[in-house]
Amino acid sequence: MTPRITLAVARRVLHQLRGDPRTVALMLLLPCVVILLLWWVFSEVPGGMLDRFGPAIIAFMPFTVMFIVTSVTMLRERTAGTLERMLAMPTGRGDILVGYALALVAICLVQATLVIALAVWVLGMEVGGPIWALLVVALADSFLGTALGLAVSAFARTEFQAVQFMPALVFPQLLLCGLFLPRDQMPRAAEVISDFLPLTYAVEAMQGVQAGVDGAVADGTWTHLLVVVAIAVVVLALGTLTLSRRTD
Known part of the structure; x- marks a missing residue:
């Protein structure tokens, strides 16, 4: 993997996304719309529903939106033959995957900034x-x-x-991550399964930030965050093994 080539791939992806304003709008605005709907629907219900569900939604939406956009975009590259042409050049598999990851995470930086600013400074989470x-x-x-x-x-x-693949990989994690019911109140088997799901640690890390005191996060927050990052790195590494040089 060469940093120069990796950054070139990232720039290419960002240039491609710039020409697809609908996808960019989906990535940037959908989480904000969901947070607004959550606040509006429960605005007359006592109990601070935004404080309860907001952190989990902020954790869930970037995960879900990026999963959908990335899988569809990469598949489009495969079927169009672009991926095969890139691999025929001095572009490694790692350059492609890491370049895509860098570009999309850069988009998510804007997405996360917008949704957090809306939830905290506008809606009062x-x-x-x-x-x-x-x-x-x-x-x-x-x-x-x-x-x-x-x-x-x-x-x-x-x-x-x-x-x-979304209902197969995302929905079970949504149900078991502790968003709707604390994990310690689930059946024991469901709680054990949730221990192996990455979204569980993503939600707990976000909740740990919310539960912090005096500007410090709650105990275990950074551990949960490291688990999320470690799983992502392992999955990305495994993805290089499935990146074929030929399109079927």
Whole structure:
């Protein structure tokens, strides 16, 4: 892997996304719309629903949006033959995957900044830890979604198939990550399964930032964040093994 080539791939992806304003709008605005809907729907319900669900939504949305966009975009590169042409040049598999990851995480930096600013400074979500920690966790979540999307794209043959991986890989994690019910109140088997799901640690890291005191995060927050990053790195490394030099 060569840094110059990796950055060239990242610039190419960003240039390509700039020509697709609908995708950019989806990536940047969808999480903000979801947070707004959450606040609006529960605005007359006592109990601070935004404080309860907001951190988990901020963790979940970058993960999900990046998973969908990355898997579909990479599959499009495969079917169009662009990926095959890139691999025929002095471009390594690692250059391609890391370049894609860098470009999409850069987009998520803007996405996360917008949704966190909306939730905290406009809608009033309470956060005990530092605001910058929310941004760091959101970026890690987007990196995880990007890595999973890149890996999944190797097993799909059409864009429809790529989208079908979402209910298989994302929805079970959504149900078991502790968003709707604390994990210690789940059946024991469900709690054990959730221990092996990366979104569980993403949500707990975000909740740890919210539960912080005096500008410091809660105990275990950085450990959960490291687990998310480690899983993403492993998945990205495995994705290089599935990146074929020929398009079927």
